Amino acid sequence: MSITTSAPIATIASLSAHEGQTVTLRGWLYNLRASGKLLFPIFRDGTGTIQGIVPKAAVPEAVFETLKNLTLESSLTVTGKVRADSRAPSGFELDVEDVQVIQKVPVETPFPIQLKEAGVDFLMEHRHLWVRTPRQSAILRVRATIMRAAAEYFDTNGFIRTDPPILTPNACEGTSELFEMDYFDDDKAYLTQSGQLYIEATALALGKVYSFGPTFRAEKSKTRRHLTEFWMIEPEVAFLELDGLLNLAEGFITHIVTTVLAHHRADLKVIGKDVEKLEAVITPGGFPRVSYDEAHAMLETAFAEGKIEAPHTYGHDFGSPDETYISSQFDKPVMIHRYPAAFKAFYMQPDPLDPTKALCVDVLAPEGYGEIIGGSQRIHDYNLLKSRIEQHDLPLAAFQWYLDLRKYGSVPHSGFGMGIERAVAWICGLDHVRETIPFARTLNRIYP
């Protein structure tokens, strides 16, 4: 099994450092085209793909015959000379000198995902193999960078990562969308929907904190935007008020998009994303900030002009067509703030200028991708928070520790949450969130 080669081992992503040299790549046969006495295998190694050139006259007969008969996704090492070629997607081609097959996929059982189209159910059933195809691999690489850049923004700005529990004791906001399980003897546990309440506690200990982990929603909806298991990153900051929160969200998204553009132009091309749409996001000038009232007025005008089909009712939340229309008016994410408190979460601080409004923000992605961030300033007054818990018919006992945070050194504080999969869908331009995560969990699927 050991590789016998004297050439240096390289990766496809690093070939620019090896131009003109003979190197050994370790990977898989992604595609093979034959043209008479010339073979054009395409190899992949996880970092990218490269086309090999194999003229029958230039290589030992065994090498030519081996490659000619090799099945797709067979594993191998291939040794060859790296040649710059401006027509090649990676910028290089490989003049193959030798090949050693590690495991040949049997001819009778070919790799099930061929270049031709396959149905989504089939692909999801074979997700463990589907992830190998160039577009899916590119999406996963971009996802990894989005996650890294998201954490990096907080790490380099003085935030302390504090991990809230996944198993939580109480069904704080009703049990209908919670996954419930037995927790030893008598207890029930529920899978977290957000770490917010817990990181409010650590923010009052450490000042600026964030959490980053999976969250869960047992929602019986089957849409392009819903997973039952998804990743959230949530900052929470003591002494931060709404204006500062908007600045934080803007800096955060800008950093993520900037980092993706710096590292993934080739991947975005494979995925088919128009990078100009992302470049527009990070041009100077800041994100538009629109109040709920202003957004409602935009929708009234749009309805009057026949640009949206249904009118928006003042005091109600925005529907998906409303959000799509609003975001289509801007080429950057739009920050809508100060929604009516009536349909927002119980813990949101009222606006002192109009207590029927909450000091909150939803950030809508461009191109109709909907809400990617939701956040707010939190109520810091003990009595107000207690009355809100009661008004919402929430179990006071379950919130006693949360109320404690307002009893012992309460301060104004704010935070938001960003769903990673929605951000990946927007940044990659994907139709469905199931492609944004290695193994999506939906209403009908927990396999593989």
Add this chain to the structure above:
Amino acid sequence: MSITTSAPIATIASLSAHEGQTVTLRGWLYNLRASGKLLFPIFRDGTGTIQGIVPKAAVPEAVFETLKNLTLESSLTVTGKVRADSRAPSGFELDVEDVQVIQKVPVETPFPIQLKEAGVDFLMEHRHLWVRTPRQSAILRVRATIMRAAAEYFDTNGFIRTDPPILTPNACEGTSELFEMDYFDDDKAYLTQSGQLYIEATALALGKVYSFGPTFRAEKSKTRRHLTEFWMIEPEVAFLELDGLLNLAEGFITHIVTTVLAHHRADLKVIGKDVEKLEAVITPGGFPRVSYDEAHAMLETAFAEGKIEAPHTYGHDFGSPDETYISSQFDKPVMIHRYPAAFKAFYMQPDPLDPTKALCVDVLAPEGYGEIIGGSQRIHDYNLLKSRIEQHDLPLAAFQWYLDLRKYGSVPHSGFGMGIERAVAWICGLDHVRETIPFARTLNRIYP
């Protein structure tokens, strides 16, 4: 609520940039000592603590009276001049000029965690407040750096983060230690114990990958080392064999310890950790690598010399006293490799030189902290893996997708997992893992 001050707002951790200047800090009253006409309040703001000096003659009477009567953990802003003082733990003291109380903790309901000792149950019941105390805050800051450095090591070495699912469809290794739940209509779901099987799939797609997320174990054991919910970071690398895996583990741990020492000497002092023990870990020379057979021979000698109480039986796993003895012989983590395959996981590649041994490694932390890393080369031959699944009486259907990875371009590959909480316990020198995570989940506790 807005802060009225003309002085720049600073954090305690950044005061070296403000020496001799008047600044405003935002935080809490951590402690207060009075000595006649002089007050010595200690303030905390999440980034550290600083002592203030308040001579009655030097400040307005209202400021003196406010501070004199202030209750612990009341929130405030304090303005004063930063003065270097070599005797101060932070290196600075604050000559207080003004104070504004944000919320005063009522005298009748003082902050429940006072400087005197409290029982562990009481502290865990008030974990949302306990995290504010200096030692717990310091541990959480070190934990955050361990998590950041762990991900950073992989991010900067070409690994792609791929998140495996938390909700898994099958009880792969028996249900006794798995948390089970209903997943909509007819299905059952189980909380993951490791992402390994899934990231083997992404490693064959992307080459070098890692996962980083919570894992779960419904173990009915109540020990200092067990949590029901804990965080794991797991790399998985295509074409990597056991020797390379040992190098990877060594570089990984070295990077984490180096990063902690670079940023947290003050925190480690608060925690009470002897930093010389950590410095010894990163001295040049590499970690000791000891085979199972060599470790057994060490234990035989130790038993003969009366250094351990019970003999070790060849062919059995090491017990906790065995591990403690072995690790006590070295001042670095010790890597024990090639355990008998009989008591190791079904997926471990046999050693070609002695197929009764597995190509695996356990890394034992120094100072008796036990196993922090477990890893192995994985079986890459389809038939061998299939027979192992059958020998272990595991449900073949559940592993069909996992077997597919050996059918379509199988390659040698290896990976390991490190439990974050065990690493935090070792690096911080903690007696119990419950202090290693913001809100520990144990057999008897899921609150708060």
